[in-house]
Amino acid sequence: MMPKRPMAAQNAGGETCSPITCxxxxxxxxxxxxxxxxxxxxxxxLETIVRNRxxxxxxxxxxxxxxxxxAIYAIRCGSAKSYVLTNDGRMQVTGFHVTGELLGxxxxxxxxxxxxxxxxxxxxxxxxxxxxxxxxSEEMPNVRYQMLKILxxxxxxxxxxxxxxxxxxxxxxxxTFLLSFSRRFQKRSYSPTLFxxxxxxxxxxxxxGMAEETVCxxxxxFQDDGLLITARRQVQLLDLDRLRLISRG
Amino acid sequence: MMPKRPMAAQNAGGETCSPITCxxxxxxxxxxxxxxxxxxxxxxxLETIVRNRxxxxxxxxxxxxxxxxxAIYAIRCGSAKSYVLTNDGRMQVTGFHVTGELLGxxxxxxxxxxxxxxxxxxxxxxxxxxxxxxxxSEEMPNVRYQMLKILxxxxxxxxxxxxxxxxxxxxxxxxTFLLSFSRRFQKRSYSPTLFxxxxxxxxxxxxxGMAEETVCxxxxxFQDDGLLITARRQVQLLDLDRLRLISRG
DNA sequence: CGTATCCTTGATGCCTCTCAAGACGGGTGG
DNA sequence: CCACCCGTCTTGAGAGGCATCAAGGATACG
Numbered sequence: 162m163m164p165k166r167p168m169a170a171q172n173a174g175g176e177t178c179s180p181i182t183c184x185x186x187x188x189x190x191x192x193x194x195x196x197x198x199x200x201x202x203x204x205x206x207l208e209t210i211v212r213n214r215x216x217x218x219x220x221x222x223x224x225x226x227x228x229x230x231x232a233i234y235a236i237r238c239g240s241a242k243s244y245v246l247t248n249d250g251r252m253q254v255t256g257f258h259v260t261g262e263l264l265g266x267x268x269x270x271x272x273x274x275x276x277x278x279x280x281x282x283x284x285x286x287x288x289x290x291x292x293x294x295x296x297x298s299e300e301m302p303n304v305r306y307q308m309l310k311i312l313x314x315x316x317x318x319x320x321x322x323x324x325x326x327x328x329x330x331x332x333x334x335x336x337t338f339l340l341s342f343s344r345r346f347q348k349r350s351y352s353p354t355l356f357x358x359x360x361x362x363x364x365x366x367x368x369x370g371m372a373e374e375t376v377c378x379x380x381x382x383f384q385d386d387g388l389l390i391t392a393r394r395q396v397q398l399l400d401l402d403r404l405r406l407i408s409r410g
Numbered sequence: 411m412m413p414k415r416p417m418a419a420q421n422a423g424g425e426t427c428s429p430i431t432c433x434x435x436x437x438x439x440x441x442x443x444x445x446x447x448x449x450x451x452x453x454x455x456l457e458t459i460v461r462n463r464x465x466x467x468x469x470x471x472x473x474x475x476x477x478x479x480x481a482i483y484a485i486r487c488g489s490a491k492s493y494v495l496t497n498d499g500r501m502q503v504t505g506f507h508v509t510g511e512l513l514g515x516x517x518x519x520x521x522x523x524x525x526x527x528x529x530x531x532x533x534x535x536x537x538x539x540x541x542x543x544x545x546x547s548e549e550m551p552n553v554r555y556q557m558l559k560i561l562x563x564x565x566x567x568x569x570x571x572x573x574x575x576x577x578x579x580x581x582x583x584x585x586t587f588l589l590s591f592s593r594r595f596q597k598r599s600y601s602p603t604l605f606x607x608x609x610x611x612x613x614x615x616x617x618x619g620m621a622e623e624t625v626c627x628x629x630x631x632f633q634d635d636g637l638l639i640t641a642r643r644q645v646q647l648l649d650l651d652r653l654r655l656i657s658r659g
Numbered sequence: 660c661g662t663a664t665c666c667t668t669g670a671t672g673c674c675t676c677t678c679a680a681g682a683c684g685g686g687t688g689g
Numbered sequence: 690c691c692a693c694c695c696g697t698c699t700t701g702a703g704a705g706g707c708a709t710c711a712a713g714g715a716t717a718c719g
Contacts, residue, residue, distance in 0.1 A: 245572070247573060248659030249659070251577045253573040253577050267569075268565075268566075269558055270555065270559035270562040271563075275566050299551070302548070308558075309518055309557075310520075312518075312562070313516060313517060313519040314519075315565055316516040316517075316564055316565060317517075317520070319568040320494045320504055320524065320525060323494070323571055324500075326572060327617075327619035328501075328502050330675090361698085363698095367576070368576075370577070371676085373697095373698085374698095378699085380698095380699095381699075393683085393684080393697085409496055409500075410497030580707070610666085611666065611667090620707075620708085623667080624708075626666065626667055642715085
């Protein structure tokens with residue numbers, strides 16, 4: 162039915178996860194802002210980060226609902242999903258996180274986690290204990306400001322998702338989803354048009370508030386319309402402009 | 411068709427808005443936490459708040475998208491809705507705010523507002539300029555902590571709404587909505603079972619991701635099932651347990 | 660007392676979910 | 690190296706929940 166040429170796996174996705182080849186992570190971004198304020202403290206923070214590297218295998222939990230909040234996490238390499246649950250066990254994926262992004266900050270000022278995070282593939286994370294973060298934010302106003310900034314960004318991202326869930330149809334949802342990843346990969350100097358997604362169709366559907374099957378159908382239709390080429394989790398975007406038009410901001 | 415007995419308007423809603431009878435507001439809560447740390451500074455903050463009281467008439471904007479962030483707002487009396495917009499003008503209501511609640515904190519660390527807020531009725535707000543807030547948070551660690559706490563709470567609330575929008579059906583949505591207001595009114599020492607809603611069916615539908623007509627139909631069905639009595643914006647909840655069962659957390 | 664706004668109800672259609680079955684691919688063990 | 694198996698992806702058929710369109714009724718406000 163559809164031409165299935167093998168595509169060269171260029172970038173992203175984290176199929177190979179080497180601590181050496183890994184890009185920079187969010188915490189470093191957080192530190193960089195601080196440079197010039199207190200270089201010594203800065204170095205100590207970096208040291209802590211490096212010491213707290215941990216490797217997670219596909220499907221393992223970073224944290225779960227009800228657990229006391231101990232740390233925030235920076236993904237050095239790999240990816241994760243975070244989600245919330247209903248009483249009767251239904252799940253809503255609230256976000257995907259790729260190399261270089263932070264998670265776990267939303268629960269910063271709560272006693273216990275209200276959401277869970279699970280890695281989607283073999284993933285290397287920096288675990289920054291809350292005490293460490295608090296100590297540094299005490300000393301350095303810029304770290305405080307950066308933390309507020311990150312929280313604000315999370316709220317803005319959530320607002321976008323609410324808009325999507327409440328007001329967009331299936332086509333708009335998937336287009337929005339793909340463009341979001343395109344943007345994020347570009348930001349990390351990966352290709353914005355050729356990447357592979359580390360999550361299943363089921364996870365995508367859950368995140369976008371639609372059935373797994375509907376996700377497949379829209380993917381197929383987008384491909385028939387020449388918007389993209391897809392083979393399993395590999396995606397090549399062919400017409401960003403038209404996707405933007407479809408996504409409707 | 412349905413019995414329309416007039417109900418006594420007991421509480422909430424803010425039909426009457428007198429600065430004297432108004433309950434306490436979120437900022438005071440924020441200050442109270444600080445007592446013992448710096449009573450002098452605390453008083454100055456209160457003074458600022460009182461000086462910055464403002465009255466808004468139904469439909470007026472507290473802030474709009476793209477506007478520079480200048481202040482956060484505490485509702486002393488009345489109510490407001492906040493919402494985000496798509497490129498093509500579609501709106502998603504992201505929250506309702508009643509007497510004693512804060513808004514505008516989500517955009518704290520952004521340059522410009524990404525959402526808008528509009529009052530639903532004649533509403534008295536305390537406008538706290540960002541400089542003031544920053545100055546105090548600089549001096550007082552507890553204020554900083556309270557601000558983080560409030561941001562975290564906003565993220566948690568948003569997660570709940572995402573769960574609702576992504577995974578719940580019409581009945582579950584309305585039940586969840588009503589219980590949320592019940593809880594919030596109770597927290598402010600108003601009746602948790604008899605209150606009036608200050609927003610239109612259209613706003614409720616927008617917030618819950620369903621059509622205005624569907625909201626009406628579910629209200630009617632809930633009334634037929636003996637779950638509540640409703641006449642326009644006046645609501646009396648008759649069976650909280652069953653509503654909780656329907657809402658499914 | 661007229662008009663605008665909001666609320667309510669009915670009829671109809673469609674978008675998406677659900678159920679079902681088959682295809683594909685990666686991994687494992689013989 | 691091949692066969693097998695299981696999870697994931699894909700496609701089809703059918704049903705249903707909710708949106709949309711339409712119109713009448715109630716209420717608030719000037």
